Amino acid sequence: MAFPDDVLTEDEEIVLHLHPHGKALVRPVLVLVLVLSVAAVVAAWILLPDGEAGRIGLYLVAGLAVVLAVVFALVPYLTWRSTHYLFTTERVLLQQGILSRERRDIPLGRINDHSMNQRFVERIFGCGTLTIESAGERGQSVLVDVPGVEQVQTRLYELVEAHHDRHSVGDGELREIMADMQDGRPLRDPTA
Numbered sequence: 172m173a174f175p176d177d178v179l180t181e182d183e184e185i186v187l188h189l190h191p192h193g194k195a196l197v198r199p200v201l202v203l204v205l206v207l208s209v210a211a212v213v214a215a216w217i218l219l220p221d222g223e224a225g226r227i228g229l230y231l232v233a234g235l236a237v238v239l240a241v242v243f244a245l246v247p248y249l250t251w252r253s254t255h256y257l258f259t260t261e262r263v264l265l266q267q268g269i270l271s272r273e274r275r276d277i278p279l280g281r282i283n284d285h286s287m288n289q290r291f292v293e294r295i296f297g298c299g300t301l302t303i304e305s306a307g308e309r310g311q312s313v314l315v316d317v318p319g320v321e322q323v324q325t326r327l328y329e330l331v332e333a334h335h336d337r338h339s340v341g342d343g344e345l346r347e348i349m350a351d352m353q354d355g356r357p358l359r360d361p362t363a
Contacts, residue, residue: 178264178274179259180261182260182261183259183260183261183262184259184260185257185258185259186258186259186260186326186330187256187257187258187323187326188255188256188257188258189255189256189257189258189317189318189323190251190252190254190255190256190318191251191254191256191298191315191316191317191318192296192297192298192316192317192318193251193318194292194293194296194298194316195247195251195316196247196248196251198247199243199244199245199247199248200244202239202240202243202244203240203243203244206236206239206240206243206244207236207240209236210232210233210235210236246269249269250267250269253266253267253268253269253272254266254267255267256314256317256323258323258326258327258330260279260330260333260334261278261279261334262276262277262278262279263276263277263279263282263303263312263327264276264277265277265312265314275309275312277303277305277312278305279330279331279334279335280334280335280338281305281306281307282303282304282305282327282331283304283305283306284303284304285301285302285303285304285324285327285328285331286301286302286324287299287300287301287302287317287320287321287323287324288300288302289320293316293320297318297319298316298317298318298319298320299316299317299320299321300313300314300315300316300317300320301313301314301317301320301323301324301327302314303327
């Protein structure tokens with residue numbers, strides 16, 4: 172479930188690779204403990220004294236406990252583990268999915284705005300929600316339970332600004348281009 176490096180371009184570097192905050196696993200772990208505890212108590216209290224019928228009932232309760240544990244604990248864990256928030260020098264990649272996979276790429280040059288919010292509990296855990304607005308059809312991407320959301324938002328701002336600086340023409344370069352155009356000389360590539 173690691174993020175494949177082969178989806179990156181030649182000059183692209185990973186700056187941040189995050190999963191949702193571990194708080195997303197608190198409820199599944201509590202459910203797992205509760206299900207297994209209740210199953211054990213019920214099985215021991217009701218079903219054990221009855222011999223053969225008790226054993227069959229014990230197997231049914233144990234099977235139900237396993238199914239509930241898988242549904243309420245294993246699936247959320249796998250969802251958490253397979254959700255990636257990847258920030259690179261060129262884009263933000265959002266990927267999720269256990270059996271099927273969904274990936275969204277947001278080029279840094281298309282990011283118009285980004286904001287974060289933290290509810291009280293998220294502030295205690297040190298995570299929050301990061302909303303990225305971009306030009307295009309889909310517009311807004313919401314990243315939930317981002318660990319260290321304040322630092323991630325600041326880093327995203329730095330990445331967007333650095334990308335803008337790398338891919339824009341400065342004032343001096345613009346004057347040179349204008350002077351070349353007025354003199355009739357062929358245009359030079361300002362990035363060369």
